[in-house]
Amino acid sequence: MERTNNTNDSNSTNNEGHPNSIRTYKLRGARITPAQEGAIERLGERFILARSATDASIDVRALFPQAKRRVLEIGSGMGEATAAMAQADPDSAIIAIEVHKPGVGSLLWRIEKSGLENLRIVHADVKEFLEEGFTNESFDEIRIYFPDPWQKLRHHKRRLLQGEFIPLLSTKLIPRGLLHIATDWAPYAEWIESEFANVVEFAGGKVSRPAHRPLTRFEEQGLTKDHEVTDFFYYKT
Numbered sequence: 310m311e312r313t314n315n316t317n318d319s320n321s322t323n324n325e326g327h328p329n330s331i332r333t334y335k336l337r338g339a340r341i342t343p344a345q346e347g348a349i350e351r352l353g354e355r356f357i358l359a360r361s362a363t364d365a366s367i368d369v370r371a372l373f374p375q376a377k378r379r380v381l382e383i384g385s386g387m388g389e390a391t392a393a394m395a396q397a398d399p400d401s402a403i404i405a406i407e408v409h410k411p412g413v414g415s416l417l418w419r420i421e422k423s424g425l426e427n428l429r430i431v432h433a434d435v436k437e438f439l440e441e442g443f444t445n446e447s448f449d450e451i452r453i454y455f456p457d458p459w460q461k462l463r464h465h466k467r468r469l470l471q472g473e474f475i476p477l478l479s480t481k482l483i484p485r486g487l488l489h490i491a492t493d494w495a496p497y498a499e500w501i502e503s504e505f506a507n508v509v510e511f512a513g514g515k516v517s518r519p520a521h522r523p524l525t526r527f528e529e530q531g532l533t534k535d536h537e538v539t540d541f542f543y544y545k546t
């Protein structure tokens with residue numbers, strides 16, 4: 310996902326009365342490439358997960374009974390890092406959730422190109438999907454790499470990592486499950502530390518960059534601006 314200077318906040322008051330409906334992602338045009346569109350047409354049915362007509366939650370264990378670990382990545386962007394991690398770790402199953410359609414198409418294209426079988430995608434707003442979308446204790450790990458930093462004070466309400474969303478994340482992890490967060494925006498790193506200091510559902514803090522996390526597209530763009538990256542490991546208590 311590219312960094313944009315888009316501070317378009319025109320929707321800020323529309324349907325945003327409830328904290329769960331506050332938009333955490335940037336509004337973008339629906340520009341999608343033919344390759345992304347084609348990948349959605351060819352592979353969408355098989356690799357994009359949706360809740361069933363009866364509205365049952367997705368049972369990730371039933372979906373990947375043989376997987377050694379089940380991982381959820383929130384905000385997979387264009388999917389380069391997601392596909393690289395799936396390829397490097399075929400014993401794990403990864404479910405990526407992304408709200409931006411071109412990102413979904415891009416990851417599907419990578420799935421096809423690399424013949425990945427251990428990846429699935431949910432095309433949704435995680436704040437709307439997570440609670441009912443997956444059965445509890447579905448995941449060994451949740452990854453959130455470079456969540457939109459929402460730098461301006463008046464946009465802080467849009468930061469994903471705050472309030473009730475943090476305990477909700479813990480319900481989807483197995484006991485002692487891992488939440489791995491990375492950010493390149495130092496004030497967001499401080500914000501994350503203070504948010505997690507106030508919750509009983511997680512314990513942990515800063516760690517050195519783990520070797521298995523590839524450079525993401527967003528991270529690469531930040532590094533050119535000398536942004537310092539912070540990784541956090543929080544374990545479900």
Ligand SMILES: C[S@@+](CC[C@H](N)C(=O)[O-])C[C@H]1O[C@@H](n2cnc3c(N)ncnc32)[C@H](O)[C@@H]1O
Nearest residue numbers: 310333334384386408434435454455525526527
């Ligand atoms: C700054 S980008 C980082 C993308 C990728 N992780 C990377 O490092 O290149 C944040 C991503 O999170 C997605 N996102 C933000 N809020 C979301 C939400 N509520 N549900 C699903 N995806 C969301 C955005 O669409 C965007 O692709």
